[in-house]
Structure formats: structure tokens, C-alpha cells
Amino acid sequence: xxxxxxxxxxxxxxxxxxxxxxxxxxxxxxxxxxxxxxxxxxxxxxxxxxxxxxxxxxxxxxxxxxxxxxxxxxxxxxxxxxxxxxxxxxxxxxxxxxxxxxxxxxxxxxxxxxxxxxxxxxxxxxxxxxxxxxxxxxxxxxxxxxxxxxxxxxxx
Numbered sequence: 714x715x716x717x718x719x720x721x722x723x724x725x726x727x728x729x730x731x732x733x734x735x736x737x738x739x740x741x742x743x744x745x746x747x748x749x750x751x752x753x754x755x756x757x758x759x760x761x762x763x764x765x766x767x768x769x770x771x772x773x774x775x776x777x778x779x780x781x782x783x784x785x786x787x788x789x790x791x792x793x794x795x796x797x798x799x800x801x802x803x804x805x806x807x808x809x810x811x812x813x814x815x816x817x818x819x820x821x822x823x824x825x826x827x828x829x830x831x832x833x834x835x836x837x838x839x840x841x842x843x844x845x846x847x848x849x850x851x852x853x854x855x856x857x858x859x860x861x862x863x864x865x866x867x868x869x
Contacts, residue, residue: 747836
């Protein structure tokens with residue numbers, strides 16, 4: 714059995730093994746190459762933003778604010794990435810959104826909203842390729858978007 718030790722000893726030190734794997738896969742480069750350019754004066758890279766967001770959920774958090782309440786003391790000096798504030802995460806994630814599309818069905822009067830974000834879809838495919846998911850004999854890419862007729866108001 715091979716034993717490895719984390720570079721950073723803290724309550725969530727095991728997450729560093731995940732980040733080291735992300736680094737081997739060069740996830741940060743894929744994010745940088747496929748997401749909108751950030752200002753050269755920006756304090757955080759897309760890699761920092763993605764790692765911060767991932768660490769919230771990998772370490773038992775359940776909302777963006779947990780980046781400050783749970784993780785700030787543990788990841789304040791993480792050698793792998795800079796932890797972003799909840800405000801930075803929300804602002805940058807919001808900047809990735811695309812316009813809503815509208816659809817009316819043949820039945821009913823509700824105008825439905827949906828969203829297709831092609832740049833994020835393309836990046837997801839690149840990440841899946843990097844992870845070797847397309848090296849299998851059979852691959853299913855499942856897109857779920859079903860509009861179900863209803864008379865209820867507020868079900869856009």
C-alpha cells in the first residue's frame with residue numbers, strides 16, 4: 714500500500730488530493746481557455762473560482778456562503794489555490810449566464826423559459842474528453858428538457 718501525505722494539514726486536508734488530481738488533468742487550463750477572459754488585475758483565476766466552488770460541496774457545505782463560514786479558516790493559506798469570497802463566486806458565476814429563451818406550447822397559455830449555454834456545453838464536452846469518458850465503447854449524452862402541460866400559474 715502506498716501512503717501519501719497532504720501538503721496542507723487542516724480539517725479538510727484530504728481535498729488537496731482532489732485538487733492535485735485536477736492539476737494533473739490541467740483542469741485550470743481548460744477553464745482559462747474556454748471561459749470569458751478575466752481582467753489581468755483580477756485577484757482570482759477561473760481555476761481559483763472553480764476550486765473554491767468545488768471545495769464548498771466536497772467539504773460538506775451546502776451554500777455559497779459556506780466559503781466564508783466553513784472554509785475561510787482552513788483554506789486561507791492553501792498552497793494550491795486562493796479561496797474566493799462568496800461575493801466573488803456569485804459575481805463570476807452570474808457572469809457565465811446566458812439569455813433566457815422563451816417557448817409557448819400548443820396547449821396552455823404559459824410562456825416557458827429555458828436556457829442553452831453553448832460555451833459551457835462545449836467546455837463540458839472538453840472536460841469529459843480530458844477525463845477519458847469518451848474512450849468507452851458506449852457513451853450516452855442525455856439532455857433533459859421536457860415541457861409538461863399544466864394550467865397552474867407560475868410554472869415557467
